[in-house]
Amino acid sequence: MMDIKCAIVDDEPFARKGIAAYIDKISFLKLTAECEDAIELSEYLNTEHVDLIFLDIEMPELSGLDFIATLSSPPKIIIVSAYEKYALRGYELEVVDYLLKPVPFGRFLKAAHRAHEIITTAHAHSLNISKKAQEEHIFIKVDKKLKKVMLQDILFIQSMGNYVIVHTLHSQDITYCTLQQMFSLLPKHPFISCHRSYIVNMNNISAIEGNQIQVGSYKIPIARNLKDEVMTLILRHQ
Structure with missing residues (x-):
């Protein structure tokens, strides 16, 4: 069974402890x-990936609902709140489930299974897309x-x-076109423009050091x- 990486966001230590015990x-x-709070979570998400967030609503500075609205591609979210009045707004933001405190373990388990089904289905779909992408190709004039x-x-x-030099696992091929023209031929993922003179395949990055990307033996x-x-x-690429 696929592991689901999750985070808890709640300004009450006792509430965080209870959810953590359920997760365990x-x-x-x-x-x-x-x-x-949501600001601490936002900083965490800048460098780390999570699949699922257990999110409180009424928190200082930035509410849970306002936080969700700031995310362009949020992880799956289960709201855990003492207030029923936010439920409609939560579902409008496409949360997986809305749990009212205090949450019985059986209800929590049901929400967790729902999240697991949604996330694993999306993951399987992503793998199918990746497999298809591996079969894709372009033609260049050499x-x-x-x-x-x-x-x-x-x-x-x-x-x-x-001209551009296309560096592959097997060869280096020179073809007559600009980098921008070549970029327009490629899918947005996994190719990124990291410099005005380079396009990199994120699938083949082995390391990042300072202002350099390691790809094979190249920096x-x-x-x-x-x-x-x-x-x-x-960091968001998988």
Whole structure:
């Protein structure tokens, strides 16, 4: 059974302790973070991934509902609140479930199983898409002939003025086109522009050190003005 990484967000220590105890009883839930408020969670999500959030609503500075509204691609969320009046708004934001405090364990378990089903189904769909993507390819003109290049084999693409070098697992091919023209041929994921002279396949990144991306034996620079965006895309990429 797939493990679900989850976080708790509640400004009440006793409430966090109770939810953590419930999570500990469910084998497929793995608690990775406990946060006192939505701002702390937001900082955590900048560098870490979670599948599921158990979220309180009435918290200082930023409410749980307002926090959900700030996320473009939020994890799955189960609201845990003492107030029933927010339920409609919660479901409008497509939360998995809405639990009223104090939450009986049986009700909590039902919500956890619902979240597990939704998340594992989405994960399976993602794997199918990834498998299909591995079969995709492009044709580039090399030495007066069209050469088939599998997208999964591309490490990175380097600009050389009006030409680009396509670095793959097996070869380095020069073709006549600009980097921008090449970028338009590629799917948005897993390819990213990390520098005005480079496109990188995120699936083949082995390490990140300072302002450089390690791809195979190559070190690719990250433009200073793109670093935050690039790091966010890489950390969220699966």
